Amino acid sequence: MSVVLSLSGVSRAYPLPRRRLLGPRPMLQALSDASLTLSAGETLGIVGESGSGKSTLARLVMGFDRPDAGRITVLGQDINALPAPELRRLRAGFQMVFQDPFGSLDPRRPVGWSIAEPLLADPALDAPTRRKRVAEALEQVGLRPADGAKFPHQFSGGQRQRVAIARGIVTRPRLLVADEPVSALDVSMQGQILNLLSDLQAQMGLAMLFISHDLALVAHQCDRVAVMHRGRIVESGPVAQVFSHPRESYTRSLLARPETKSADNRELVNNTP
Amino acid sequence: MYKIRNLSLSFDGHEAVRSASFDIPRGARLGLVGESGCGKSITALALLGMAPASARVSGSIEIDGQEMAAAPERLWRSYRARKVAMVFQEPLSALNPLKRVGDIIAEPMRLHLRLDRRAARARARDLLVEVGIPDPEARLDQYPHQLSGGQRQRVLIAAALSCDPQLLVADEPTTALDAHVAGRILDLLKRLSETRDMALVFISHDLEAVARVTEEMLVMYGGDIVERGPTAQLLADPRHPYTKGLIEARPRLDALTLRADGAPRPRLASIPGSVPALADLPKGCRFAGRCPIERPACAGLRPAVSVLGPGQRQVRCLAPLLPAKVPA
Amino acid sequence: MRNLPVSLWIGGALVGVIALAALVSLVWTPQDFATVAVSERFQPPSARYWLGTDQLGRDVLTQLMVGARNSLTIALVAVGLGGALGTALGLLAGAKGGWTEEIVLRLADFSFAFPALLFAIMLAAAFGPSFANAVVAIAFINIPVFVRVSCASARQVWQRDYVLAARASARGGLAITRDHVLPNIAAIVIVQATIDFAGAILIEAALSYLGLGVQPPEPSWGRMLSEAQTLLFLAPQLTVLPGLCIVATVLGFNLLGDGLRDLADPRREKAR
Structure with a gap:
């Protein structure tokens, strides 16, 4: 299978506010030495708690930010070495679905406009073609083409x-980065959205980077998983293997989590986070 | 202790909570479950007499024999902190950033229990120990x-517990927290309820x-309590189609990890x-229109509550699901 | 409609009356504003002179109407210019961040710290008092407010996920600013412009009062005040009337601005 995304030795640190005036600027190592590969049709889960570096990883893969070290290759191209016009052309090949469906759509634009936005970069597509592609994308995600005229607050x-998913697939990308795509949704909606992502993936042969703090979701949705802790990928492999026979103690502690098993009360009092 | 009868809360004539009736006995741990807009948070606020001013409240809220639904704010204020206290979802915005931890916890005691500064501080310290905060003396400042x-x-x-309330209302207290921290907070709430004989909603x-956390739960949808019963029973054997849908919408870690590598992904x-x-809710059963076992009558007719089996379980559905076959 | 804030109604009504008077003065005034007739001075209100005449026999209502036109024109052009320039700089700073933002904001701070009236007096002293110089002065002192407001709001918009989505869609900084940032900060900028309008009216009145704004024979509220102040006890209406006009306009624009702000508040939208 063809490799769609690969990271090798990617690191990124962010400066924190100075503790003292003129003192040294402390750095937060948000991501250290991360390496992974993702092939067409495959879903890789990135699991970790808040601050583990999984969102930084997504930002870097999407080219919103540059790594301090390491290489990020999307569809065979090093996105940080690519000249701007070529990166712009490549962008149709990798798209993102954000966590918060309220914040990821411009409230002042009809959703059809937002879905068409990724198509604007391609001068070969004229307005009627764009409209046709938007209508197709809306149907693919189970909405009606007429819904494109509505504004986000009407949904x-x-x-x-x-x-947001329609916008993510309208360019027919090869890679979709989904950052906590269902955690802002009501529980009864989550299944619909996850099933939709699975269907689209099967239809389009998408590679998916599925970022979540929720182990059960990752177990359900992903083929392979990378467990992140304090900016590092501490363990990775096929989901069934990692979750049933975790090698790292951190993975074990994630799996032994209160959600699934109740912890001993005594331990709570002495071991406060 | 709390007796709620036919409690309705409406906004502009639309019922956000529709004649809810339930009891909260002393020391009980009651779960109120539902999705956004189901009426659970506003029900909780009503338990403290803090429903929004724009809401029209009808029905009865009885606390220790005292009718409170129409009680003046002054009376409610004397009940809050001492009889009923609340823990909110987002701890950072619920805590005044300009106040020290010790003062935050001591304030209600100084106000309601008229404790002096030293006594309140000593109590605050004990409370921090009780809620499992290490090195409480340093934390106070x-x-x-x-x-x-x-x-x-x-x-x-700790601040909510400061005046020894008989009921603690916790509204999504762990959604802002990481999973393993959340789990410990849940266990803490359960333990506090047990050791203090304090009711918990x-x-x-x-x-x-x-x-x-809970031993009994109410499932709310569209302002109706659609199902209630002992938590474990209800989760293992839901009788309302909404409850069943809610349970099945979540993937379960244990079952799914067994999926062999390369095996097809099951549908959720x-x-x-x-x-x-709120304005578009069906008149009859609130779940009409989404229900997989809906009958023609459902959208127009509000189903009555059926009592299932010997007592505790109730479901508001015209045709409740049959009991799940539990393997022996 | 019934949900519109009260301040919007009152402010709109006040501003509406003044603006109407200014518009009418373009095509019709009771008398010619420049006609001096000493024999007709200090006339009480009558069918001919609705609000009486001043110390030079000019019709007071005419003076007030043309004064309204002059005040509003200066304020409109000045706030328009200053607002456009300030917003453009703010958008640039908000889009680029880093050093660009730092430099633009510090420049704005610097000109902010400069007393507005003093700057206008300096400008008038250097280039002579005139209508145009008054406009330039008021426009200039309006720039930093718009820089700050638009930069701060633009920064917020730039952090929204829909801007990230636009970046992922290969859109450039200019396109994002035009398609996402500007429409989303427009409401805030318009509210700011409305409130600054009131300030511009006040500064124009002050400049004209000092003889640095609108030049005779063009009437202006500020100069009406200064010319009539020695007659305060003889003919109090000659100071009170332009004073009332200034107060009504400033109050009107402030209320209008408050009302628009309430209207643009997203929390209001959610409540509906």
Whole structure:
């Protein structure tokens, strides 16, 4: 299978506010030495708690930010070595679905406009073609083409996330980065959205980077998983293997989590986070 | 202790909570489960007499024999903190950033229990120990921003406990926290309820969290209590189609890890459609339009409550699901 | 409609009356504003002179109407210019961040710290008092407010996920500013412009009062005040009337601005 995304030795640190005036600027190592590969049709889960570096990873893969070290290759191209016009052309090949369907759509634009936005970069597509592609994308995510004229606030959270997914697939990308795509949704909607992502992936042969703090979701949705802790990928492999026979103690502690098993009360009092 | 009868809360004539009736006995741990807009948070606020001013409240809220639904704010104020206290979702915004932890916890005691500064501080220290904060003496003089998220929520709980309430209302107390911190807060709430013989109303959209903390639960949808019963029974054997849908919409870690490498991904069960807006709720059963076993009568007729089996279980559905066949 | 804030109604009504008077003065005034007739001075209100005449026999209502036109024109052009320039700089700073933002904001701070009236007096002293110089002075002192407001709001918009999505869609900084940032900060900038309008009216009145704004024979509220102040006890209406006009306009624009702000508040939208 063809490799769609690969990271090798990627690191990124962010400066924190100075503790003292003129003192040294402390750095937060948000991501250290991360390496991974993702092939067409495959879903790789990135799991970790808040601050583990999984969102930084997504930002770097999407080229919103540059790594301090390491290489990020999307569709065979090093996105940080590519000249701007070529990166712009490559962008149709990798798209993102954000966590918050309220914040990821411009409230002042009809959703059809937002879905068409990724197509604007391609001068070969004229307005009628764009409209046709938007209508197709809306149908693919289970909405009606007429819904494109509505504004985001006229949709429920789940429908908005469908709109965001339509925007993510309208360029027919090879890679979709999904950052906590269902955690802002009501529980009864989550299944719909996850099933939709699975269907689209099967239809389009998408590679998916699925970022979540929720182990059960990752176990369900992903083929392979990378567990992140304090900016490092501490363990990775096929989901069934990592989750049933975790090698790292951190992975074990994630899996032994209160959500699934109740911890001993005594331990709580002495071992406060 | 609390007796709620036919409690309705409406906005502009639309019922956000529709004649809810339930009791909260002393020391009980009650889960209030539902999705956004189901009416659970506003029900919780009504338990403290803090429903928004724009809401029209009808029905009865009886606390220790005293009718409170129409009680003046003054009376409610004398009940809050001492009889009923609340823990909020977002600890950072619920804590005044300019006040030290010690003062935050001591303030209600100085106000309601008329304790002097030293006594209140000593009590505050004991409360920090009780909620599991290490080195309480040092923490008393710190500010909220110096604490971690989990510790902030503990401080908030300590402040809520300061006047020994008989009922603690916790509205999504762990959604802002990381999973393992959240789990410990849940266990803390459960333990406090047990050791203090304090009732707990735990509000959440998270079935796993409710299962972990409560012994009885109410499932709300569109302002109706659609199902209630002992938590474990209800989760193992849901009788309302909404409850069943809610349970099945979440992938379960244990079952899915067994999926062999390369095996096809199973589809998640999901409830079609989405929660309608308050003004668009169906007149009859609120779940009409999304229900997989809907009958023609459902949209127009509000189903009565059926009592299932010997007592505790109730479901508001015209045709409740049959009991699940539990293997022996 | 019934949900519109009260301040919007009152402010709109006040501003509406003044603006109407200014518009009408373009095509019709009771008398010619420049006609001096000493024999007709200090006339009480009558059918001919609705609000009486001043110390030179000019019709007071005419003076007030043309004064309104002059005040509003100066304020409109000055706030328009200053607002456009300030917003453009703010958008640039908000889009680029880093050093660009730092430099633009510090420059704005610097000109902010400069007393507005003093700057206008300096400008008038250097280039002579005139209508145009008054406009330039008021426009200049309006720039930093718009820089700050638009930069701060633009920064917020730049952090929204829909801007990230636009970046992922290969859109450039200019396109994002035009398609996402500007429409989303427009409401805030318009509210700011409305409130600054009131300030511009006040400064124009002050400049004209000092003889540095609108030049005779063009009437202006500020100069009406200064010319009539020695007659305060003889003919109090000659100071009170332009004073009332200034107060009504400033109050009107402030209320309008408050009302628009309430209207643009997203929390209001959610409540509906």
